[in-house]
Amino acid sequence: MTTVDQSVSGPARLAEAGEGISAEELGLAARNHGMPLEALRYDVTPAGLHYLLIHYDIPDTDGATHVLDVDGLVGTPLRLDLAALRERPRVTRRVTLECAGNGRALLEPRPVSQPWLVEAVGTAEWTGTPLAPLLRDAGVGEGAVDVVFTGADHGIERGVEQDYQRALPVAEALRDEPLLAYEMNGAPLPPQHGAPLRLIVPGWYGMAHVKWLRRITIVDRAFDGFQNSVAYRLRQRPDDPGVPVTRIEPRALVRPPGFPDFMSRVRVLRPGPVVLDGRAWSGHAPVRRVEVTTDGGATWAEAALGPAGDDFAWRRWEFPWTATPGRHTVSARATDASGRTQPDRPPWNRGGFANNLVQRVEVAVTAAD
Amino acid sequence: MTTVDQSVSGPARLAEAGEGISAEELGLAARNHGMPLEALRYDVTPAGLHYLLIHYDIPDTDGATHVLDVDGLVGTPLRLDLAALRERPRVTRRVTLECAGNGRALLEPRPVSQPWLVEAVGTAEWTGTPLAPLLRDAGVGEGAVDVVFTGADHGIERGVEQDYQRALPVAEALRDEPLLAYEMNGAPLPPQHGAPLRLIVPGWYGMAHVKWLRRITIVDRAFDGFQNSVAYRLRQRPDDPGVPVTRIEPRALVRPPGFPDFMSRVRVLRPGPVVLDGRAWSGHAPVRRVEVTTDGGATWAEAALGPAGDDFAWRRWEFPWTATPGRHTVSARATDASGRTQPDRPPWNRGGFANNLVQRVEVAVTAAD
Numbered sequence: 001m002t003t004v005d006q007s008v009s010g011p012a013r014l015a016e017a018g019e020g021i022s023a024e025e026l027g028l029a030a031r032n033h034g035m036p037l038e039a040l041r042y043d044v045t046p047a048g049l050h051y052l053l054i055h056y057d058i059p060d061t062d063g064a065t066h067v068l069d070v071d072g073l074v075g076t077p078l079r080l081d082l083a084a085l086r087e088r089p090r091v092t093r094r095v096t097l098e099c100a101g102n103g104r105a106l107l108e109p110r111p112v113s114q115p116w117l118v119e120a121v122g123t124a125e126w127t128g129t130p131l132a133p134l135l136r137d138a139g140v141g142e143g144a145v146d147v148v149f150t151g152a153d154h155g156i157e158r159g160v161e162q163d164y165q166r167a168l169p170v171a172e173a174l175r176d177e178p179l180l181a182y183e184m185n186g187a188p189l190p191p192q193h194g195a196p197l198r199l200i201v202p203g204w205y206g207m208a209h210v211k212w213l214r215r216i217t218i219v220d221r222a223f224d225g226f227q228n229s230v231a232y233r234l235r236q237r238p239d240d241p242g243v244p245v246t247r248i249e250p251r252a253l254v255r256p257p258g259f260p261d262f263m264s265r266v267r268v269l270r271p272g273p274v275v276l277d278g279r280a281w282s283g284h285a286p287v288r289r290v291e292v293t294t295d296g297g298a299t300w301a302e303a304a305l306g307p308a309g310d311d312f313a314w315r316r317w318e319f320p321w322t323a324t325p326g327r328h329t330v331s332a333r334a335t336d337a338s339g340r341t342q343p344d345r346p347p348w349n350r351g352g353f354a355n356n357l358v359q360r361v362e363v364a365v366t367a368a369d
Numbered sequence: 370m371t372t373v374d375q376s377v378s379g380p381a382r383l384a385e386a387g388e389g390i391s392a393e394e395l396g397l398a399a400r401n402h403g404m405p406l407e408a409l410r411y412d413v414t415p416a417g418l419h420y421l422l423i424h425y426d427i428p429d430t431d432g433a434t435h436v437l438d439v440d441g442l443v444g445t446p447l448r449l450d451l452a453a454l455r456e457r458p459r460v461t462r463r464v465t466l467e468c469a470g471n472g473r474a475l476l477e478p479r480p481v482s483q484p485w486l487v488e489a490v491g492t493a494e495w496t497g498t499p500l501a502p503l504l505r506d507a508g509v510g511e512g513a514v515d516v517v518f519t520g521a522d523h524g525i526e527r528g529v530e531q532d533y534q535r536a537l538p539v540a541e542a543l544r545d546e547p548l549l550a551y552e553m554n555g556a557p558l559p560p561q562h563g564a565p566l567r568l569i570v571p572g573w574y575g576m577a578h579v580k581w582l583r584r585i586t587i588v589d590r591a592f593d594g595f596q597n598s599v600a601y602r603l604r605q606r607p608d609d610p611g612v613p614v615t616r617i618e619p620r621a622l623v624r625p626p627g628f629p630d631f632m633s634r635v636r637v638l639r640p641g642p643v644v645l646d647g648r649a650w651s652g653h654a655p656v657r658r659v660e661v662t663t664d665g666g667a668t669w670a671e672a673a674l675g676p677a678g679d680d681f682a683w684r685r686w687e688f689p690w691t692a693t694p695g696r697h698t699v700s701a702r703a704t705d706a707s708g709r710t711q712p713d714r715p716p717w718n719r720g721g722f723a724n725n726l727v728q729r730v731e732v733a734v735t736a737a738d
Contacts, residue, residue, distance in 0.1 A: 004637055008733045009630040020389015026398065026474060027634045030486050033402035036561070038426040048417035048559050049427075055631050057407040058418075105395060113632065117399050157631040190417050192405070261378040262424050262526040263482065265396045268373055364377045 009159045012238075012350065015110040025105075025115040034119025040255035040279050043123070043316070044094065047190055050122030051206075053099045053114055054192065055164055056155025059212050063188070063196035068180070072148070072217035075139025082182060082196055088129040091179060093202060094313040096123045096281040100205035100232060100245045104352030111352035118253060118359045123279075123314050124193075126200045128181035132174045135218070140170065146223040147173040149199050152212035160226045166210050167223030168201065177202040177312065180213065202312035203247050203283035205354070207232050234349040242349075248283030249356040250340050252290050252317065252332035255279075256361050267363045273322050276303075279314035282336035289335040290317040296329035297344070297358070303332065323365045330361040378528045381607075381719065384479040394474075394484040403488025409624035409648050412492070412678075412685070413463065416559055419491030420575075422468050422483055423561065424533055425524025428581050432557070432565035437549070441517070441586035444508025451551060451565055457498040460548060462571060463682040465492040465650040469574035469601060469614045473721030480721035487622060487728045492648075492683050493562075495569045497550035501543045504587070509539065515592040516542040518568050521581035529595045535579050536592030537570065546571040546681065549582065571681035572616050572652035574723070576601050603718040611718075617652030618725040619709050621659050621686065621701035624648075625730050636732045642691050645672075648683035651705035658704040659686040665698035666713070666727070672701065692734045699730040 015022070021029070032053050039049045063082050070078040099120035104111055106118075135147070146167040153164045172178070181200045182189060189195040194211030201208040207227060223229075233242030255278045258269030276294075280287045286308060291300040306316030317332065335341040346357035384391070390398070401422050408418045432451050439447040468489035473480055475487075504516070515536040522533045541547070550569045551558060558564040563580030570577040576596060592598075602611030624647045627638030645663075649656045655677060660669040675685030686701065704710040715726035 004630075004733055004735070008633060008635045008637060010632065020391060021395050022389060024632050024634070026390050026484055027486065028632070029395065029398040030403045030484075030488050031405040033421075034399045036400040036423065036427060038429075039560075041429060046559055046561070048421075048561055052402075052417075054405065056629050057625075058405060060407075060410060115395055115399075117396065119399050155628045155631055156637055161637075190415055191408075192415070192417055256426075259524045260425050261373070262524055263379065263393050263397070264377060265393070266377045268377060268525055268530075364373055366373070 004156065004159065009156050011158060013112050014350070015112055017109065021105070021115055022112060025112060028114045032114055034116065035122045037119060037253065037256050040253055044125055044185060045122040047124070047185055047193065050124055051099060051120040052192055053120065053206060055157065056153045058191050059152040061152055061195055061212055066196050066214070068197060068213060069215045070134065070138045071215070073141035073144050073220055074218055075141065078138050085129055085180060085182060085197065089133065090127065091130055092125050092127040093177070093179060093200065094123060094125050094310040095200055095202045096121065096312060096314045097206050097209060098248050100207050100353045101351070103346065103355040103357055106357065107346055107348055107352050107355060111350055113352065124184050125186065126179065126181040127183035128179045128200070130176065131178040131180055132176065134180070135173060140218060143220045144170045144218045145221050146170065146219050148217040148219055148223050148225065149210040149213055150215040150217070151210045152214050157226060158230065162226050164210065164227065165225045166208055166227045167225065168208065205245055205248055207245065231351065232353065233351065234353055236349060238350065245353045248281065249354050250280070250282035250287065250334040250336045250342060251356045252280035252334035253278045253359055254330055254332050254361045257363060267361060269323050269363050269365045271323050271325050271365050271368050273320065275318050276321050276330065277316060277318040278332055280317055280332065280334035281314035282334065282340060283312065284340055285337035286311055287315045287334050288337045291333045292319040293331050294321055294328050297331060300333065325365050325367045328363045328365060330363055331358045333358050373525060373528065378525045380527060382481050383719070384481055386478065390474070390484055391481060394481060397483045401483055403485060404491045406488060406622065406625050409622055413494055413554060414491040416493070416554055416562065419493055420468060420489040421561055422489065422575060424526065425522045427560050428521040430521055430564055430581055435565050435583070437566060437582060438584045439503065439507045440584070442510035442513050442589055443587055444510065447507050454498055454549060454551060454566065458502065459496065460499055461494050461496040462546070462548060462569065463492060463494050463679040464569055464571045465490065465681060465683045466575050466578060467617050469576050469722045470720070472715065472724040472726055475726065476715055476717055476721050476724060480719055482721065493553050494555065495548060495550040496552035497548040497569070499545065500547040500549055501545065503549070504542060509587060512589045513539045513587045514590050515539065515588050517586040517588055517592050517594065518579040518582055519584040519586070520579045521583050526595060527599065531595050533579065533596065534594045535577055535596045536594065537577065574614055574617055576614065600720065601722065602720065603722055605718060607719065614722045617650065618723050619649070619651035619653070619656065619703040619705045619711060620725045621649035621703035622647050622728055623699055623701050623730045626732060636730060638692050638732050638734045640692050640694050640734050640737050642689065644687050645690050645699065646685060646687040647701055649686055649701065649703035650683035651703065651709060652681065653709055654706035655680055656684045656703050657706045660702045661688040662700050663690055663697050666700060669702065694734050694736045697732045697734060699732055700727045702727050
């Protein structure tokens with residue numbers, strides 16, 4: 001373990017009241033990126049527009065030599081190269097991924113980390129082989145508790161040097177949905193999305209979808225690695241053990257109508273009829289209702305839902321509106337089949353996770369001609 | 370012309386002393402993105418890692434119906450669809466693109482706009498048809514001064530509603546290098562890079578490479594559109610007419626060695642021999658020399674240059690170093706065949722353009738084991 005001082009790797013902190021975005025936060029924002037919201041027009045997000053959060057560096061992997069090891073509490077350890085994985089059963093799933101920290105930069109006080117507004121989302125078609133049959137082929141041993149996934153990305157975080165590792169409970173890893181993906185939108189995974197192999201866990205926030213996957217290890221206790229036991233927990237105080245971040249809370253986004261101002265991103269719209277639309281998703285259960293407000297939340301009305309698709313992919317909605325001159329704040333609110341919905345006030349925790357506050361889109365409707 | 374108030378579209382401003390990155394700047398940083406610096410490892414930047422600056426929204430173009438009009442001061446106006454453009458002579462050029470505002474967020478005082486650090490760069494292989502023969506086929510009229518390129522992207526900026534438009538002087542448009550590109554890295558242009566057609570002007574900053582290109586108009590006077598006459602000018606005072614931003618100033622970047630801290634992005638490196646490397650480019654003339662410092666600029670030594678490639682693509686360099694425990698600041702400095710080099714102090718102007726200040730990479734070398 002490398003020892004470095006806090007000028008290299010400091011503890012988590014909250015921004016001071018009124019503190020602008022710091023140089024460190026800007027450093028993360030300049031390399032990671034959200035999905036430009038006009039890309040809500042696409043059922044499937046083009047790869048270069050999908051949100052991206054990379055903890056360390058994109059590693060220099062080679063698909064021709066890359067191998068996946070399956071070991072730990074298994075009957076038969078396995079080693080598979082990409083060719084062997086491609087020979088296994090092949091599935092394609094359309095899945096919406098969202099960063100657990102989406103919305104963080106809007107919190108008060110603001111946890112200092114990747115400063116997302118609302119754009120940390122995307123929907124792709126992931127092709128690969130289902131995880132559960134592979135684990136069964138290796139043989140899940142008696143007493144298995146967690147399945148640990150290790151990526152090829154290496155760095156230091158809050159003083160802890162690490163390969164990126166995340167564990168899933170065995171029962172989650174053995175569900176039908178998780179897959180080991182080697183294609184995104186019909187093409188080999190691009191470097192920034194985990195080439196040549198990543199885990200996809202439909203319904204879970206992005207931190208679970210380990211990129212550049214090189215090892216799967218079954219363990220007989222709750223995994224205590226950094227990303228499970230320190231990061232990605234919902235806690236109110238630094239000494240609070242917290243609750244793990246797991247599935248995606250429901251959220252709806254509005255595709256911003258009209259056209260933008262370059263700097264303010266306020267939307268400019270001509271008066272008259274317009275069909276508002278957007279997408280809504282939840283990792284807990286299918287979306288059942290989307291409501292829209294065009295008066296900043298004073299009144300809400302039901303939007304029409306598009307066809308239901310894959311359970312863990314977003315669903316289109318639309319809402320006809322007659323835009324009148326002046327300023328308007330437009331929002332949408334999703335409710336899923338489990339009854340979960342979006343709050344009026346953001347859920348706050350020290351990591352800024354799982355915050356599904358309703359989006360606010362500022363629209364300036366011009367005077368009639 | 371739509372009239373909106375300054376809360377929608379305000380004038381350019383400079384940040385106050387000590388002012389953190391504002392919500393508006395963060396809004397731009399969340400949707401645009403730089404190239405993660407580890408991607409300096411690639412000769413050709415994968416499409417999703419190439420920097421991206423989009424003034425308004427990515428427009429909803431359709432390659433099957435998209436047409437390019439060539440009009441204005443021409444003998445024969447032309448209208449070409451993508452099939453017609455693909456039947457014309459086909460060339461592929463490897464070109465480094467850099468945003469004119471790269472480095473802006475490091476300036477003091479800081480112009481409030483897209484807050485780039487140093488990552489607003491990328492190198493791609495652009496395939497399309499040369500521009501000059503097409504202009505000659507249309508017939509460039511007597512008295513032609515500027516060639517105006519119009520994109521399908523529409524927005525408002527500093528109170529001016531506009532389609533994105535940029536002009537080149539006729540002599541520049543008739544050089545051999547500019548092309549009308551319909552492929553990037555061997556695939557159709559992705560939406561965010563101008564699908565289905567964009568202009569590429571090798572050697573010029575990014576603002577010249579008009580995306581979603583739909584019209585080329587030859588005019589008999591200096592084009593006075595917003596992006597030429599208001600934005601993208603080097604000026605010291607608001608009332609200064611300024612000098613146009615044109616070609617890319619020389620710059621070298623270091624591929625950050627070792628591995629990063631998640632939050633600070635400081636690099637952690639083991640002591641011992643390491644080969645530093647990176648890329649260098651200039652839009653004025655080929656790079657002739659790269660120097661490296663590992664002591665924050667106290668001493669510089671010459672790096673070895675990789676093979677010369679395309680004149681307007683970056684060139685690899687490398688430099689062997691023996692890393693010793695402690696903190697180091699690593700930089701590289703490019704000089705081109707015209708004698709231009711990088712300054713120790715950033716050139717300042719109100720737009721934060723063409724600022725090729727030397728990059729500083731902070732490295733923490735660990736104690737010997």
